[in-house]
Amino acid sequence: MKLFNKVAIVGTGLIGGSIALAIKKKKLAGEVVGVSRHKRSLLLAKRKGAIDAGSQALDIVKDADLLILATPVNTIIDLAPRVAKVVNKRCIVTDVGSTKKEIVSILGKAFPNYVGSHPLAGSEKRSILNAHANIFKDSLCILTPTENTHKKALNKIRMLWSQLGARVILLKPQTHDKILSFVSHLPHTVAFSLINSIPVGYLKFAATGLKDATRIAASDSQLWEDILLSNRKNILKSIEFFQDNLSKIKSAIQRKDKKSLALILKKAQLKRTKLA
Amino acid sequence: MKLFNKVAIVGTGLIGGSIALAIKKKKLAGEVVGVSRHKRSLLLAKRKGAIDAGSQALDIVKDADLLILATPVNTIIDLAPRVAKVVNKRCIVTDVGSTKKEIVSILGKAFPNYVGSHPLAGSEKRSILNAHANIFKDSLCILTPTENTHKKALNKIRMLWSQLGARVILLKPQTHDKILSFVSHLPHTVAFSLINSIPVGYLKFAATGLKDATRIAASDSQLWEDILLSNRKNILKSIEFFQDNLSKIKSAIQRKDKKSLALILKKAQLKRTKLA
Numbered sequence: 001m002k003l004f005n006k007v008a009i010v011g012t013g014l015i016g017g018s019i020a021l022a023i024k025k026k027k028l029a030g031e032v033v034g035v036s037r038h039k040r041s042l043l044l045a046k047r048k049g050a051i052d053a054g055s056q057a058l059d060i061v062k063d064a065d066l067l068i069l070a071t072p073v074n075t076i077i078d079l080a081p082r083v084a085k086v087v088n089k090r091c092i093v094t095d096v097g098s099t100k101k102e103i104v105s106i107l108g109k110a111f112p113n114y115v116g117s118h119p120l121a122g123s124e125k126r127s128i129l130n131a132h133a134n135i136f137k138d139s140l141c142i143l144t145p146t147e148n149t150h151k152k153a154l155n156k157i158r159m160l161w162s163q164l165g166a167r168v169i170l171l172k173p174q175t176h177d178k179i180l181s182f183v184s185h186l187p188h189t190v191a192f193s194l195i196n197s198i199p200v201g202y203l204k205f206a207a208t209g210l211k212d213a214t215r216i217a218a219s220d221s222q223l224w225e226d227i228l229l230s231n232r233k234n235i236l237k238s239i240e241f242f243q244d245n246l247s248k249i250k251s252a253i254q255r256k257d258k259k260s261l262a263l264i265l266k267k268a269q270l271k272r273t274k275l276a
Numbered sequence: 277m278k279l280f281n282k283v284a285i286v287g288t289g290l291i292g293g294s295i296a297l298a299i300k301k302k303k304l305a306g307e308v309v310g311v312s313r314h315k316r317s318l319l320l321a322k323r324k325g326a327i328d329a330g331s332q333a334l335d336i337v338k339d340a341d342l343l344i345l346a347t348p349v350n351t352i353i354d355l356a357p358r359v360a361k362v363v364n365k366r367c368i369v370t371d372v373g374s375t376k377k378e379i380v381s382i383l384g385k386a387f388p389n390y391v392g393s394h395p396l397a398g399s400e401k402r403s404i405l406n407a408h409a410n411i412f413k414d415s416l417c418i419l420t421p422t423e424n425t426h427k428k429a430l431n432k433i434r435m436l437w438s439q440l441g442a443r444v445i446l447l448k449p450q451t452h453d454k455i456l457s458f459v460s461h462l463p464h465t466v467a468f469s470l471i472n473s474i475p476v477g478y479l480k481f482a483a484t485g486l487k488d489a490t491r492i493a494a495s496d497s498q499l500w501e502d503i504l505l506s507n508r509k510n511i512l513k514s515i516e517f518f519q520d521n522l523s524k525i526k527s528a529i530q531r532k533d534k535k536s537l538a539l540i541l542k543k544a545q546l547k548r549t550k551l552a
Contacts (some may be wrong), residue, residue: 139483187485198459214463217548244473253508269497272400
């Protein structure tokens, strides 16, 4: 089902590349073009059949009717005014940034037909090398429309993600950022701190537990620098929540308080079991 | 290759059941018997072919030449004097407890031919239902002999774990407990605190990251209560290490200190990537 004539994807990494592959596979667009700073990424994207044409210059997005900004958060914000000069005013624009309040406020002003997206997919891996058409299958995609969002643009973006296999949920940008600070940004912050706490010489004793718990610490550090600073206030609050919970368990161990410890561990076990 | 005539396993759960299955599969013993408080566990162990006979009473271990205590840490300690009254003095005895200093000190006195073991295998799952003969394949098994440990007993236990597919490493009990407080007990403590910090209503937005980071929080809470209290001092130190690292990242976010944040995240990324 063709939804768009020409889709332009700025940033042909794991997420941008996977969107391109999925659009191609589902035949959702007449043409898919890619923009990247890296020649090699464009070359690989073309070789994988993700894009029909690629360019290091923004001019290629000119007559697109769907534009997807799929770069790290700060680059999305930096690129917006430059892209706005090139792209058609009627073009539907979205992004895949992991924080939304700041991006939605800036991109909502730069593009008349903008809708914020955040696909909760991907992994600690990066680059077009790991891109796959099916990474959005059975995932969640949060859209963050505002009172200024055009219904038609919202519907098209909603259809796009549905076609890519994602379950779409609408949230206010600030609600998105608050929830994500807990379910994504806090776990990453904790994983970064956990792996940094393990003495290097002990790493050879790591079993599945430590590996699972720190897998996301291998995520792109540049990307996460942007996210943590862009969603600063919410993340600081979620860290404090976590610090309180850690203090409780620490204090129970300190006091040899078997009863409190049992309650804390039982609560965690039940809650995690629910998560499947 | 037969190593033992009669192996008795006290605690036919995930680890005990898996050892039994592996011993059977590799034909390492003439006979394997199991002890459990739970009739159902014995029934399932027998049905799975893990044990030849099972009993809720300790008498069944009487003429074993290998005895494995595979219950939670506190139960190992509680059972030791009762088992010592029944078992043959020449019987080689080991346990699979996740902390070693306390257990080795008590069991070393209770059994003349004791060697402490800690197989770094298993998962957040439990019970004989999840037991498999191959869970020790390519895993690490730490043995914790002391100056009182008999060479012959140590060699037999070392051969047992090698036959089960584990790579064997010898450590002093207190070194084991220090290392494990970082590579296993700290990650569990962090995972318990992390899942307890997520508001229940937000759980539906959890993607792979949070799920991976908290998988071990579904572990048996009774087992972990014992571990955290048995290795109390080391764990409190490892928690403090972690708290310092978390404070550093929090402070960098607070101060909008891009440079410090970049260094912390890059360090974590490189360290985690090494872990494979």
